[in-house]
Amino acid sequence: MKLFGGIEAGGTKFVCAVGTGPGDVRAEIRFPTTNPDETIGKAIEFFTRQADAEPLTALGIASFGPVDPDPASPTFGYITSTPKPGWAHTEFAGAVARALGIPVGFDTDVNGAALAEYRWGAARDLHTFLYLTIGTGLGGGGMARGALLHGLIHPEVGHMRVPRHPDDEFPGMCPFHGDCLEGMANGPAIEKRWGIKGQDLPDDHPAWTIEAHYLAMGVVNLICALSPQRVVMGGGVMDKKHLFPMIRGNVLDLLAGYVQAPAILRDIDRYIVAPGLGNQAGVLGAIALAERAATDV
Amino acid sequence: MKLFGGIEAGGTKFVCAVGTGPGDVRAEIRFPTTNPDETIGKAIEFFTRQADAEPLTALGIASFGPVDPDPASPTFGYITSTPKPGWAHTEFAGAVARALGIPVGFDTDVNGAALAEYRWGAARDLHTFLYLTIGTGLGGGGMARGALLHGLIHPEVGHMRVPRHPDDEFPGMCPFHGDCLEGMANGPAIEKRWGIKGQDLPDDHPAWTIEAHYLAMGVVNLICALSPQRVVMGGGVMDKKHLFPMIRGNVLDLLAGYVQAPAILRDIDRYIVAPGLGNQAGVLGAIALAERAATDV
Numbered sequence: 001m002k003l004f005g006g007i008e009a010g011g012t013k014f015v016c017a018v019g020t021g022p023g024d025v026r027a028e029i030r031f032p033t034t035n036p037d038e039t040i041g042k043a044i045e046f047f048t049r050q051a052d053a054e055p056l057t058a059l060g061i062a063s064f065g066p067v068d069p070d071p072a073s074p075t076f077g078y079i080t081s082t083p084k085p086g087w088a089h090t091e092f093a094g095a096v097a098r099a100l101g102i103p104v105g106f107d108t109d110v111n112g113a114a115l116a117e118y119r120w121g122a123a124r125d126l127h128t129f130l131y132l133t134i135g136t137g138l139g140g141g142g143m144a145r146g147a148l149l150h151g152l153i154h155p156e157v158g159h160m161r162v163p164r165h166p167d168d169e170f171p172g173m174c175p176f177h178g179d180c181l182e183g184m185a186n187g188p189a190i191e192k193r194w195g196i197k198g199q200d201l202p203d204d205h206p207a208w209t210i211e212a213h214y215l216a217m218g219v220v221n222l223i224c225a226l227s228p229q230r231v232v233m234g235g236g237v238m239d240k241k242h243l244f245p246m247i248r249g250n251v252l253d254l255l256a257g258y259v260q261a262p263a264i265l266r267d268i269d270r271y272i273v274a275p276g277l278g279n280q281a282g283v284l285g286a287i288a289l290a291e292r293a294a295t296d297v
Numbered sequence: 298m299k300l301f302g303g304i305e306a307g308g309t310k311f312v313c314a315v316g317t318g319p320g321d322v323r324a325e326i327r328f329p330t331t332n333p334d335e336t337i338g339k340a341i342e343f344f345t346r347q348a349d350a351e352p353l354t355a356l357g358i359a360s361f362g363p364v365d366p367d368p369a370s371p372t373f374g375y376i377t378s379t380p381k382p383g384w385a386h387t388e389f390a391g392a393v394a395r396a397l398g399i400p401v402g403f404d405t406d407v408n409g410a411a412l413a414e415y416r417w418g419a420a421r422d423l424h425t426f427l428y429l430t431i432g433t434g435l436g437g438g439g440m441a442r443g444a445l446l447h448g449l450i451h452p453e454v455g456h457m458r459v460p461r462h463p464d465d466e467f468p469g470m471c472p473f474h475g476d477c478l479e480g481m482a483n484g485p486a487i488e489k490r491w492g493i494k495g496q497d498l499p500d501d502h503p504a505w506t507i508e509a510h511y512l513a514m515g516v517v518n519l520i521c522a523l524s525p526q527r528v529v530m531g532g533g534v535m536d537k538k539h540l541f542p543m544i545r546g547n548v549l550d551l552l553a554g555y556v557q558a559p560a561i562l563r564d565i566d567r568y569i570v571a572p573g574l575g576n577q578a579g580v581l582g583a584i585a586l587a588e589r590a591a592t593d594v
Contacts, residue, residue: 066557081557128448144441144448144523151425151441151524152558159555160518163460176555221457225522226441227448258456258473260363260378261449 002294005047005059005100006286008109009033009092011084016043017283018050021291022120025283036079036090044099051100060105060289061093062112062282069107069150077106080153105293109133110141111148112285113275117232118143119288121276126229130222131275132157133235134215138182144226158182162217165210168193185214187237203242212243216250219272223251223259230263234275241274248272299591302344302356302397303583305406306330306389308381313340314580315347318588319417322580333376333387341396348397357402357586358390359409359579366404366447374403377450402590406430407438408445409582410572414529415440416585418573423526427519428572429454430532431512435479441523455479459514462507465490482511484534500539509540513547516569520548520556527560531572538571545569 001020008015013032019025029046033039047056066082068075077093093106107115114131117123123131123143130142138158142149149155159180170193174183183189190198194207201207219231237243248268255264263271275281298317305312310329316322326343330336344356363379365372374390390403404412411428414420420428420440427439435455439446446452456477467490471480480486487495491504498504516528534540545565552561560568572578 144446145444147442147444149441149523152520152526152560153524153556155524156521156556158521159552160521161460161514161551163458176553177551217458221518222522223449224453224455224457225519226446227450227452229449254458254474255456256473259450259453263449 002057002291003054004287004290004294005050005056006283006290007043007059007061007063007096008112008282008286009061009063010109010282011064014039014043015283016046017287018047018056019287021287022277022280022284025287028283035086036092040092040095044096047100056100056102058103058105058290058294059096059100060112060286060291060293061096062107062109062285062289063092065108066153066156067092067106067108069111069148069154077104103293103296105289105296107148107289108139108141108154109282109285110139111150111154112141112289113234113281114141114143114232114285115148115288115292116277116281116284117275119291120284121281122232122273123230123276128226128228129230129232130157130226130228131232131234131281132218134185134233134237135187135235138186140222142226142228157218157222158186160218160221162214162221165213168210168213181214181218185211185218185237190237198237198240203240208240208243208246211237212246212250215243216247216254219247219251220254223255223264230270231272232275233272234278234281238274244272244274299354299588300351301584301587301591302347302353303580303587304340304356304358304360304393305409305579305583306358306360307406307579308361311336311340312580313343314584315344315353316584318584319574319577319581322584325580332383333389337389337392341393344397353397353399355400355402355587355591356393356397357409357583357588357590358393359404359406359582359586360389362405363450363453364389364403364405366408366445366451374401400590400593402586402593404445404586405436405438405451406579406582407436408447408451409438409586410531410578411438411440411529411582412445412585412589413574413578413581414572416588417581418578419529419570420527420573425523425525426527426529427454427523427525428529428531428578429515431482431530431534432484432532435483435515437519439523439525454515454519455483457515457518459511459518462510465507465510478511478515482508482515482534487534495534495537500537505537505540505543508534509543509547512540513544513551516544516548517551520552520561527567528569529572530569531575531578535571541569541571
């Protein structure tokens with residue numbers, strides 16, 4: 001049985017784990033994201049110790065970004081132009097691979113989670129789907145015909161522009177774009193708009209009408225852009241489960257019967273869904289990237 | 298040398314051609330799109346005659362839609378839920394394949410054109426790109442990591458929702474969505490908004506500011522959704538070449554430096570481009586689909 005390591009590299013904390021998949025995560029540590037040397041150093045130390053007990057076949061890194069996920073690029077495996085102090089242009093996958101001497105898979109956190117959902121969760125047997133996460137940020141990954149979405153760089157779905165809700169005068173809080181999708185609909189936007197954290201707002205608060213408007217607009221645009229077979233929506237904001245029927249209803253209204261697919265018209269409850277892996281998608285995404293790196297060799 | 302047939306199946310006319318690629322289209326006929334039996338019958342008649350002179354290795358169909366482009370589907374090769382009278386749920390690729398006894402490739406008109414641009418035009422050597430056409434409709438095809446974009450069905454980029462231009466009160470003319478991208482920015486929307494056909498409006502007319510706003514919004518959303526390595530923009534509206542610098546400028550303003558790719562930041566003139574094959578992309582797309590069908594066998 002092959003054993004894998006995975007790093008869920010977030011902007012505020014790192015989660016490092018060893019395992020083979022859901023139900024078999026054997027060791028896990030978490031520590032805050034400080035500077036790259038210290039943080040990546042701690043991860044390497046953990047995996048070196050783990051590998052002494054039982055060798056690791058490969059390791060996966062699902063990282064905050066922007067990253068360079070193109071294996072053909074000279075900066076493959078780097079965190080690139082992040083505004084996070086100290087982390088811009090940091091070699092990450094290469095440093096870990098040299099230290100541990102095993103293959104290292106590397107992608108965005110959202111593509112990692114998408115891969116985990118494909119492997120074990122809500123996107124099994126699909127070739128074209130999206131995984132969106134709505135929390136502190138608003139991002140998305142996924143696959144098109146079996147390949148994780150990369151291109152010039154990787155998608156940044158949170159920065160799409162969508163029409164504002166007619167009753168909403170919130171200016172938006174994206175430092176780059178103001179009222180892009182992320183700027184209007186991430187967790188901090190909810191808190192700033194209403195003066196209360198989303199988790200503390202009752203289900204019948206008008207905040208959720210506004211939130212469902214923006215998220216449905218985003219989903220509709222992504223349906224038009226990519227024609228996904230399913231849209232998986234996770235992250236802290238989506239823990240408010242009553243958002244799902246609201247978003248589904250808005251998506252149907254906005255599409256207005258144009259996309260004549262039974263999966264949407266008759267079965268939208270299984271088309272726009274919560275992650276199958278819940279909050280484990282992050283670390284399992286890193287392990288799924290490791291599994292894939294082992295196969296690619 | 299293999300010889301291919303191609304059908305560019307449009308809603309108003311069919312173009313049937315025999316050839317091997319750009320500069321070698323040996324025979325071509327055009328006829329209006331009437332009912333399916335007559336129209337597909339005429340195409341079969343043409344290719345049967347051509348094949349008597351020199352056998353065809355395969356045939357490609359780049360069709361108006363919506364279509365079913367999924368080879369695993371029981372309705373692969375059908376035109377599906379089109380509002381065009383008589384054409385809904387029409388078997389197309391299968392009928393042609395049975396009549397001619399050769400492999401038939403089948404996809405949307407825009408994916409066909411995208412494939413032709415990939416094979417011989419402005420998207421050579423790219424794995425992830427978009428081909429948009431802005432004319433009577435507004436549609437798009439393309440590739441993600443080397444595969445033509447299909448999923449649940451195929452993209453319908455014209456039906457994305459984008460913020461309105463602040464000075465624009467035009468209600469939009471999409472029968473399904475009113476002010477979706479296509480409803481605001483296709484050729485008929487320009488004519489309806491200003492009472493003059495786009496081709497007759499001078500380059501300094503305010504129509505183009507509005508038009509560039511919508512098209513740039515669409516391009517930005519597609520950059521965020523798919524991270525294409527290049528965006529090829531064709532179709533009748535884009536014959537107004539002064540739109541290109543306007544769109545490029547708006548895209549840079551809207552992205553506001555967020556996507557840190559030299560291809561966008563330093564080289565946008567080669568990032569948002571006209572088709573390399575001009576108005577030949579349609580029929581060459583059909584021939585490229587034939588070439589691919591021959592390879593797949």
